[in-house]
Amino acid sequence: MIKRKLHFGSIVIDYGLQYSNRKSLGITVTPEMSVIVSSPQGADLELIEAKLIKRAPWIIRNLSYFLSFHPKTPQRKYVSGETHLYLGRQYLMKILESEKEFVKLNGKYLVVGALNPARAKALVENWYVEQARIKLKKIATPLIENFKKYQVQPTSLEIRSMTKRWGSCTAEGKIILNPELIKAPKGSIEYVIIHELCHLIHHDHTRKFFDLQSKEMKDWEKWKNKLETLLV
Numbered sequence: 066m067i068k069r070k071l072h073f074g075s076i077v078i079d080y081g082l083q084y085s086n087r088k089s090l091g092i093t094v095t096p097e098m099s100v101i102v103s104s105p106q107g108a109d110l111e112l113i114e115a116k117l118i119k120r121a122p123w124i125i126r127n128l129s130y131f132l133s134f135h136p137k138t139p140q141r142k143y144v145s146g147e148t149h150l151y152l153g154r155q156y157l158m159k160i161l162e163s164e165k166e167f168v169k170l171n172g173k174y175l176v177v178g179a180l181n182p183a184r185a186k187a188l189v190e191n192w193y194v195e196q197a198r199i200k201l202k203k204i205a206t207p208l209i210e211n212f213k214k215y216q217v218q219p220t221s222l223e224i225r226s227m228t229k230r231w232g233s234c235t236a237e238g239k240i241i242l243n244p245e246l247i248k249a250p251k252g253s254i255e256y257v258i259i260h261e262l263c264h265l266i267h268h269d270h271t272r273k274f275f276d277l278q279s280k281e282m283k284d285w286e287k288w289k290n291k292l293e294t295l296l297v
């Protein structure tokens with residue numbers, strides 16, 4: 066399989082090209098979000114790409130996972146010495162015996178205080194959601210403000226767990242953010258919010274949508290990649 070890049074407007078689609086005994090071009094988007102192109106033997110590369118360009122909107126629609134949530138994080142045990150992410154940084158968990166339960170960041174440590182160490186999981190999960198409610202809204206505020214120039218505004222902003230998505234924008238204009246985002250770097254969080262704000266103007270993943278997204282965040286692909294690679 067040959068790895069190639071297809072340029073479609075401001076979008077770059079990575080795909081794998083393989084030659085087979087088929088008579089026409091076949092395009093598959095796998096559940097792992099890889100694009101596989103099967104081409105008849107000896108087909109001209111320019112011709113293949115011309116056909117792919119025509120099918121690009123279809124490919125992009127199928128990749129409209131764009132903000133899908135694929136948690137690859139290994140199961141955490143919530144014990145001392147384990148690493149946990151917060152705003153894109155790794156922190157070492159330290160569990161202290163304490164009458165009063167707490168969770169706080171201290172230097173490179175995520176410190177959990179509890180009498181029963183088995184409480185660490187619940188305490189840390191709650192702490193993440195609390196932080197997400199505060200921080201994600203704070204990061205979103207100037208971005209929402211910036212979109213007022215397009216005469217759009219979300220009807221509301223909700224922080225809610227979703228199993229399959231980082232963010233979503235409903236038909237009514239409500240933006241929902243996954244609290245898990247608090248583990249990602251600020252740039253990745255901004256990318257998700259800007260992506261959803263762009264949906265207030267374009268409700269699909271058309272070229273117009275991506276042009277607007279690129280205008281509002283030139284390096285969005287970098288932050289999208291970080292989001293997908295860091296949270297592993």
Ligand SMILES: [Zn+2]
Nearest residue numbers: 131132260264
């Ligand atoms: Zn989208």
